[in-house]
Amino acid sequence: MPVRAVHTDELTILQDIERAAGRCFRDIGMPEIADDEPLTLGEFAPYREAGLAWVAVDGADAPVGYLIAERVEGNLHVEQVSVHPDHAHRGIGRSLLDHLAAVAVGEGVPALTLTTFTEVPWNAPYYVRCGFRPLAAEALTPGLREIRAREAAHGLDRWPRICMRRDL
Secondary structure: OOEEEOOHHHHHHHHHHHHHHHHHHHHHOOHHHHHOOOOOHHHHHHHHHOOOEEEEEOOOOOEEEEEEEEEEOOEEEEEEEEEOHHHOOOOHHHHHHHHHHHHHHHHOOOEEEEEEEOOOOOOHHHHHHOOOEEOOHHHOOHHHHHHHHHHHHOOHHHOOEEEEEEEO
């Protein structure tokens, strides 16, 4: 699956992908996650402008999944990766993660990090299959603790969450 940088006029498509992907959470008893609105266009823009936003595209160059990242303490942190459910189970999420890993290696970045739900099959168990390992609470850096605090303030701690790391 080809991966490329997000174009400015595609930011609304990212929102659509996020809404569609979020609906899957309703089926597992997490309607609050399903109903959570995606980032605004203004919130997406800095990721694109920093060169930290990519899309996986179909044969017509239409985005079917996306990944946004941020720099956290010398690593690249996966802020969000989403694939439209119509294109799920085709390796698109892994392609996006592998693209980010290649970018990181090219920049000399030692690791990718992310936070995720532990009990959602397409979250922590999936990321383990993609080479991430759970981080114990005492191993969290100040930047990761700050991210977790923001998530808790947003209400995400209603369900078990974890930080993960993929060494490169």
